[in-house]
Amino acid sequence: MIYAVKENTQKVVGKVEEAAQPIVSPVYKGARALLLASIGAVALTKDEIETQVNRLVEKGEITEKEGRKLVEELVSRTKETQKEVTGKVTERVSKKVEEPVGKTEELVNKAEEAFAQRVQSILNAMNIPSKSDIDELTRKINALSRKVSQLDKKLSAEAEPVKAQQPAAKKAA
The missing domain is CATH 1.20.5 (Single alpha-helices involved in coiled-coils or other helix-helix interfaces)
Incomplete structure (x- = not known):
């Protein structure tokens, strides 16, 4: 009888996890894709910046030293922007994930509580x-x-x- 109660509790926990998966998974996948895209954009932007600065150096509009400094400055700004965007995305994703995770934890706690009560009632019925x-x-x-x-x-x-x-x-x- 205790085995049946445990089995039912495991089924409830499984259903809760299944219910939370469609909510959490797309949010996670979307955030991951956005993060990878921002990293790719930084790499692409650096290449673009270097190409444009090299053209300016070749035309003689700026010196090579000024060009290196300009590339470092622009890449630094791009990285800072990427960090800000990543931070905002992480914050939004965390907010979106916290609610379903919190509800899932709450449901699991209720299932565990119900299981404990059921076990206790079985023990009482058996005079244990x-x-x-x-x-x-x-x-x-x-x-x-x-x-x-x-x-x-x-x-x-x-x-x-x-x-x-x-x-x-x-x-x-």
Whole structure:
């Protein structure tokens, strides 16, 4: 019977995971594609910048040193822009994913709670004590053991003076 409850709980958890997958997967795939595209754009932009700067150097409009500095500056700006865009995308994706994940966790917690309650009701129906029942009985047994020890010591202490007062029995000759 416990096996059936566990199996049902696993089915519920599986259904919850299946329900969340269509929500989370497209968001993840879209964010990944956007991130890869932005990385590709930075690489392409760097090539474009270098090509344009090389043309300016060849025409003599700027020096080679100025060209390198210009390329570094423009590539740096492009990378900063990419970081900003990536940060915004990550933030948006996180917000989109957090809600379904939160709901999934909530449903899993409810399923686990229902499972625990069902197991407890089965144990109760079978008259199997819970851990708290056993702990309570253990405390009571320990308390009774202490009382028995105290009474035993008290009786032993009272019996000593009585033995001392009785005359020794005479041996038959």
